[in-house]
Amino acid sequence: xxxxxxxxxxxxxxxxxxxxxxxxxxxxxxxxxxxxxxxxxxxxxxxxxxxxxxxxxxxxxxxxxxxxxxxxxxxxxxxxxxxxxxxxxxxxxxxxxxxxxxx
Numbered sequence: 001x002x003x004x005x006x007x008x009x010x011x012x013x014x015x016x017x018x019x020x021x022x023x024x025x026x027x028x029x030x031x032x033x034x035x036x037x038x039x040x041x042x043x044x045x046x047x048x049x050x051x052x053x054x055x056x057x058x059x060x061x062x063x064x065x066x067x068x069x070x071x072x073x074x075x076x077x078x079x080x081x082x083x084x085x086x087x088x089x090x091x092x093x094x095x096x097x098x099x100x101x102x103x
Contacts, residue, residue, distance in 0.1 A: 033083075
């Protein structure tokens with residue numbers, strides 16, 4: 001529910017109360033970037049503590065080379081996610097529907 005609430009606050013989905021209520025997309029699938037969904041779902045906290053900018057979180061932070069590697073990696077990850085829309089992921093739903101339909 002927390003993720004649904006955050007997605008609704010960010011304008012990705014709409015939440016409808018009452019009979020027949022539920023959730024639905026607030027925008028067209030081709031306007032929703034996967035990077036936005038992941039950022040909203042993950043929150044503002046850094047994915048790993050050493051990327052928080054607080055050197056006190058890790059004893060070796062002042063000399064650690066992994067921090068730069070992780071930063072570049074996450075930048076690349078989010079850049080790739082930002083290139084992809086929800087529409088891209090559901091452009092051929094036939095196979096997905098077959099897997100999700102209960103028999």
